[in-house]
Amino acid sequence: MLRSDVDLISVDDHVIEHADVWQDRLPGRLKPRGPRVEERDGIPVWVYDGRAYPPLGLDAVAGDDPSKFTLKTKPFKDMRPGCYDPKARIADMDRDGVAAQLCFPQFPRFAGQTFAEAADKDLALLCVRAWNDFILDEWCATDPARFIPLAIVPLWDAALAAAEIERTAAKGARAITFTENPVPLGMPSFWTDHWDPMFSALEEAEMPMCLHIGSSSKITMPSTDVPMAVIVSLMALNSMSACSDLCFSTVFEKHPRLKVVFSEGGAGWAAYMLEKMDYVWSRHRHYNEVNQTRPPSETFDRHIWVAQITDAVGLATRHQIGVHKMLWESDYPHSDCLWPNSRANAEEQLRDVPDDEARMFAETNARRLFRFEKAS
Amino acid sequence: MLRSDVDLISVDDHVIEHADVWQDRLPGRLKPRGPRVEERDGIPVWVYDGRAYPPLGLDAVAGDDPSKFTLKTKPFKDMRPGCYDPKARIADMDRDGVAAQLCFPQFPRFAGQTFAEAADKDLALLCVRAWNDFILDEWCATDPARFIPLAIVPLWDAALAAAEIERTAAKGARAITFTENPVPLGMPSFWTDHWDPMFSALEEAEMPMCLHIGSSSKITMPSTDVPMAVIVSLMALNSMSACSDLCFSTVFEKHPRLKVVFSEGGAGWAAYMLEKMDYVWSRHRHYNEVNQTRPPSETFDRHIWVAQITDAVGLATRHQIGVHKMLWESDYPHSDCLWPNSRANAEEQLRDVPDDEARMFAETNARRLFRFEKAS
Numbered sequence: 001m002l003r004s005d006v007d008l009i010s011v012d013d014h015v016i017e018h019a020d021v022w023q024d025r026l027p028g029r030l031k032p033r034g035p036r037v038e039e040r041d042g043i044p045v046w047v048y049d050g051r052a053y054p055p056l057g058l059d060a061v062a063g064d065d066p067s068k069f070t071l072k073t074k075p076f077k078d079m080r081p082g083c084y085d086p087k088a089r090i091a092d093m094d095r096d097g098v099a100a101q102l103c104f105p106q107f108p109r110f111a112g113q114t115f116a117e118a119a120d121k122d123l124a125l126l127c128v129r130a131w132n133d134f135i136l137d138e139w140c141a142t143d144p145a146r147f148i149p150l151a152i153v154p155l156w157d158a159a160l161a162a163a164e165i166e167r168t169a170a171k172g173a174r175a176i177t178f179t180e181n182p183v184p185l186g187m188p189s190f191w192t193d194h195w196d197p198m199f200s201a202l203e204e205a206e207m208p209m210c211l212h213i214g215s216s217s218k219i220t221m222p223s224t225d226v227p228m229a230v231i232v233s234l235m236a237l238n239s240m241s242a243c244s245d246l247c248f249s250t251v252f253e254k255h256p257r258l259k260v261v262f263s264e265g266g267a268g269w270a271a272y273m274l275e276k277m278d279y280v281w282s283r284h285r286h287y288n289e290v291n292q293t294r295p296p297s298e299t300f301d302r303h304i305w306v307a308q309i310t311d312a313v314g315l316a317t318r319h320q321i322g323v324h325k326m327l328w329e330s331d332y333p334h335s336d337c338l339w340p341n342s343r344a345n346a347e348e349q350l351r352d353v354p355d356d357e358a359r360m361f362a363e364t365n366a367r368r369l370f371r372f373e374k375a376s
Numbered sequence: 377m378l379r380s381d382v383d384l385i386s387v388d389d390h391v392i393e394h395a396d397v398w399q400d401r402l403p404g405r406l407k408p409r410g411p412r413v414e415e416r417d418g419i420p421v422w423v424y425d426g427r428a429y430p431p432l433g434l435d436a437v438a439g440d441d442p443s444k445f446t447l448k449t450k451p452f453k454d455m456r457p458g459c460y461d462p463k464a465r466i467a468d469m470d471r472d473g474v475a476a477q478l479c480f481p482q483f484p485r486f487a488g489q490t491f492a493e494a495a496d497k498d499l500a501l502l503c504v505r506a507w508n509d510f511i512l513d514e515w516c517a518t519d520p521a522r523f524i525p526l527a528i529v530p531l532w533d534a535a536l537a538a539a540e541i542e543r544t545a546a547k548g549a550r551a552i553t554f555t556e557n558p559v560p561l562g563m564p565s566f567w568t569d570h571w572d573p574m575f576s577a578l579e580e581a582e583m584p585m586c587l588h589i590g591s592s593s594k595i596t597m598p599s600t601d602v603p604m605a606v607i608v609s610l611m612a613l614n615s616m617s618a619c620s621d622l623c624f625s626t627v628f629e630k631h632p633r634l635k636v637v638f639s640e641g642g643a644g645w646a647a648y649m650l651e652k653m654d655y656v657w658s659r660h661r662h663y664n665e666v667n668q669t670r671p672p673s674e675t676f677d678r679h680i681w682v683a684q685i686t687d688a689v690g691l692a693t694r695h696q697i698g699v700h701k702m703l704w705e706s707d708y709p710h711s712d713c714l715w716p717n718s719r720a721n722a723e724e725q726l727r728d729v730p731d732d733e734a735r736m737f738a739e740t741n742a743r744r745l746f747r748f749e750k751a752s
Contacts, residue, residue: 066659183599191601222621223559225567227664233620233656237613244609245598268651271689272644279686280609283442283711288603313647313696320689335659
């Protein structure tokens with residue numbers, strides 16, 4: 001069971017950036033071209049790089065009744081302040097029984113794709129740095145015991161990404177968010193040497209990379225006829241695909257200290273994938289250029305973590321996955337988060353799990369992985 | 377455990393068609409344009425519709441040492457005769473401890489896509505019928521107690537498909553093979569009314585449709601850099617996608633007696649998908665046009681079966697999936713089949729499963745689903 005003295009640590013949540021995140025930080029002459037919020041047809045939208053980005057309503061629904069969910073835009077005034085105000089966020093975490101959160105970007109998208117797609121890469125780099133300064137100096141600095149600092153990187157240049165990892169590590173960042181698959185973003189795959197400088201920087205800084213579902217800008221959609229529910233139910237297929245892509249690749253041979261988290265990917269598929277990958281490896285490795293000496297499940301055990309909101313099958317198969325590989329998350333304020341019942345749901349799911357395993361899953365795995373020590 | 381009196385019934389195997397399957401059956405004037413085997417550069421290839429189709433080496437490797445697997449073409453003379461000769465197949469089944477098989481087509485591809493892609497649809501229809509007459513009158517007729525007859529349909533026309541279902545049902549067919557997703561084949565999705573005549577014919581004939589992995593002609597491939605092992609390890613993602621596509625759709629509301637098997641899809645992902653689909657349904661159905669009254673797991677329980685070669689996680693989660701939804705398969709003579717150790721492997725996997733559940737999984741679920749009664 002989840003004992004009351006266990007700090008529940010969430011490894012996947014989201015900030016909704018307030019309107020001045022970039023305007024506060026960009027140099028004066030660039031402010032007009034940096035991301036800013038404008039009212040258009042009565043709807044507040046982000047404007048940047050010649051495009052308008054209306055926020056999705058489902059991205060700020062913590063506490064809303066699901067029967068009222070809508071895809072429509074939600075203006076700041078209709079959101080819980082916990083979406084964009086770190087003090088209000090901490091109050092919402094208190095109410096939810098959550099000790100700490102690791103927050104992903106919203107406007108930049110999960111891996112910072114918005115800036116990677118922008119035409120002016122000099123400005124884009126400043127925007128990446130501005131978001132990192134915001135999350136480190138403003139959001140997490142509100143109470144460093146309550147937030148695990150996560151940085152974004154300039155996806156379009158592995159050397160610049162390495163430099164930004166060094167810069168943010170020095171300021172206290174504990175992880176980066178990266179893409180589950182660079183190829184749909186028009187970038188080289190994990191089977192090339194392209195990312196080596198960035199992976200080396202992550203090893204050096206002891207920072208895991210968090211690969212959020214959807215961070216490849218690609219979704220599994222059987223057809224354009226399917227409703228959103230089908231797409232949402234299939235999001236973990238991105239993590240499964242990335243899991244096999246990485247476990248068979250030579251990435252971890254080259255980078256033995258690199259660590260990867262599948263954020264919001266769930267865990268209930270992992271035991272299946274481990275067995276399947278090893279079976280395929282046992283029969284199909286001989287005519288393939290893959291690691292010939294280490295089965296994929298061993299690579300997973302050394303390098304990969306999975307994260308779940310609520311996933312009874314994941315917990316039931318925890319010994320096949322490895323309890324030390326499992327992390328909890330709340331996904332505040334997105335549509336799958338259970339706020340203000342996150343801790344109650346975790347308690348229910350962990351009722352029959354031994355105390356020591358529940359503590360690993362809920363707290364200590366995350367503290368160790370992100371070097372996020374308990375304040376004494 | 378798997379008791380010795382249990383008939384092990386495999387619901388997914390493959391014929392390698394002998395060179396005269398179509399030449400024996402097409403009318404004389406069409407023979408030159410029907411599928412035939414030609415030697416080209418010393419390699420025997422199928423020739424049809426202006427194209428050459430070299431068979432993949434991995435498709436006829438029963439009993440081969442995996443360390444010798446190759447993607448190269450394998451001529452008939454290097455194959456085990458059990459690949460293409462039904463009497464030799466039965467001898468191989470005896471050695472493998474397998475009582476019966478349900479065999480998919482090889483040259484027509486898993487759902488008959490080869491004929492759906494052909495320019496001359498009149499000829500293609502005759503080719504579909506020829507394969508069905510071959511499998512019914514030649515292959516399965518060799519010993520009706522050892523083979524479950526599976527038919528292909530003309531994918532390009534739902535009314536013709538319905539007619540072929542009626543024709544083959546009258547000759548003893550017990551199932552059809554269909555595509556896990558018609559959309560990548562350029563056909564309407566499961567969210568349209570297009571397939572209703574065919575689904576109604578299946579209900580009327582009490583024939584399940586078997587959706588083999590890869591039958592959408594689409595694979596999950598993180599990038600073109602990945603070796604075949606990654607692709608093979610991700611094949612079940614096709615079944616997962618089809619599972620959600622179908623469970624959220626209105627197909628089964630319109631066709632309450634329709635039954636679906638995910639052939640070679642494995643089972644270890646199913647418990648995860650059931651929990652996930654229901655969670656998504658509980659939160660996201662309200663703004664979606666999906667069944668509002670029945671959760672996806674109930675639809676699965678009524679309409680869907682999963683099939684596995686070897687999948688310890690599937691068996692460990694059998695009570696979440698439903699033991700009555702699970703089927704065994706050997707995949708002879710493809711690269712994942714364990715011949716001649718299929719039964720030994722099944723015995724090992726079922727060692728700690730109660731006898732009555734092992735019997736359902738290995739024999740009686742398949743007998744009931746395919747109306748394949750035990751010979752008295």
